[in-house]
């Protein structure tokens with residue numbers, strides 16, 4: 001997930017939406033002890049180094065909790081990454097520009113410029129924007145500051161259309177979704193075959209073919225960025241589903257993956273409905289998107305969760321193939 005072309009930001013001052021961030025959450029982030037979060041994650045087998053970034057630590061930990069709950073409460077088997085790190089992306093050997101918010105690295109790689117250090121696989125990284133900040137004009141610096149994640153998420157969704165939700169957790173769920181997806185394929189076909197699949201699916205020719213075939217549909221039903229590659233399609237779709245099942249306190253109100261391609265208990269009961277982007281066009285209120293589909297449960301017992309009807313969209317068939325590595 002990335003934030004976009006710097007010049008375009010100058011016209012975004014009028015954007016004033018809220019993207020799920022409440023004062024209560026903002027206060028929790030302010031009071032975050034990043035070392036405590038790292039210790040808690042270590043007990044779950046997740047290595048981390050947040051470099052003191054409270055927003056990234058709090059949000060990453062929240063997404064870990066959400067994914068764990070989806071598995072524990074609803075019996076899903078969504079895998080988590082093995083590491084969460086904060087790095088200056090300007091110091092990495094990556095094709096993307098330094099404006100990228102996060103990335104998922106699934107195979108061990110020499111990712112650091114001028115260094116033989118090998119970064120572990122199955123990890124997610126978030127940008128410090130250190131290099132980007134040095135090269136940015138004063139009025140752009142606010143867009144490379146994680147304290148402003150709520151506003152950055154709004155801009156990505158409303159202004160650039162490169163995120164499927166305006167929720168401030170979108171970027172985090174997106175990167176975790178990459179890890180879950182790649183783990184899902186790796187478990188099915190093995191790591192070596194996944195690597196071959198990557199090379200094949202991400203070649204210029206394959207990407208062009210994928211975009212020619214799916215760009216219109218994925219842009220309409222998910223977001224523009226979903227049409228970038230098969231892997232981005234999944235990483236953009238999962239946040240859309242997860243966010244719909246969160247209440248104001250980010251507690252789950254239902255299983256976001258119930259009757260979807262991501263559920264191990266997938267049962268299709270198609271129901272014709274307006275697509276999310278159609279709904280978005282008819283009502284631009286952020287609450288329309290972020291508000292949970294059902295009311296909050298009175299307790300956390302499984303039986304208290306309401307069921308969200310399955311709405312099959314045209315992109316589901318494509319996404320199902322991609323999720324299972326049949327590209």
Ligand SMILES: [Zn+2]
Nearest residue numbers: 001178232235
């Ligand atoms: Zn991505």
